[in-house]
Amino acid sequence: MKPVRSLARAMLSGIFVVSGFHNFKNPGRLVPAAKPVTDRVTPLLERADPRIPTDTETLIRVNAAVQVGAGLMLATGRFARPAALVLAGTLVPVTIAGHPFWNTDDPAARNNNQIHFLKNLGLFGGLLLAAADTGGKPGLRWRTGHRIGHSRRSVRRAVRTARREARIAVRSAATARRLPG
Template sequence: MKPVRSLARAMLSGIFVVSGVRNFANPDRLVAAAQPVTERVTPLLERAHPRIPTDTETLVRANAVVQLGAGLMLATGKFTRPAALVLAGTLVPVTIAGHPFWTNDDPAMKANNQIHFLKNLGLFGGLLLAAADTEGKPGLRWRTGHRIGHSRRSVQRAVRTARREARIAVRSAATARRLPG
């Protein structure tokens, strides 16, 4: 199954790697579309840290770098689950800014944006699956529950052993008192 996973991850990450490179090299073409989203995000960024750049072009480039880096991690199989989550996170503002079909009056433009919106929604679903994929190995939740169950059984065994040894000690003491000495 590993070759299928590797191929699927490479295919899923391709769009992010290519668009990350393109958008970093040429952010100007996206600035106008990204402006409404960045205007809403800017106050949050300024509250988080006052020195974070908040101009739209820089935010577009930052998103491009994140998509490129996380896309490469997903494609190469390094930190695939966190990379998929990061890509899913970057896809939300990109989709809202880039394909707002609900604002289009032109039917052709509305249909085009609707198709791209749904395409991104499908990518989002694929990224969520990639983020949840444990490659057939137990996930953290299962391992934690298993470890807790194992610890609980160990404690129960220790308690039973201690009780048994205490009973034996009591019998030995009682036997020792009965013996003439």
């Protein structure tokens, strides 16, 4: 199953690495579409830290660099689950800014944007699956539950043993008192 996972991760991450690289090199072509989204995010960024650059071109470059880095991590299987979540996060503003089919009056452009929106939605679903994929190994939730169950059983055994030993000690003490001495 490992080769299938590796191939699927590489195929899923390919679009992010390639488009991230192109968008990093040439962010200017995306500025008009991204501007409405970055204008909404700018006040939040300024409140978080005034030193964060908020111009649209820089935000596009940052998003592109994150996509390239996380895409390479997903493709190589290094921190694949967190990388998939990061890519899913970068996909949200890209989809909203790049494919707002709800704002388009031209039927052909609306259809095109709707197709790309749904494609990105499918990529988002694939990234969520990649983020949940444990590679055939038990996930943290299962391991934690299993460990808790094991601990509970151990405690129950210890309590039963302590009760048994206490009963034996009480019987031994009673027997010792009855013996003539």
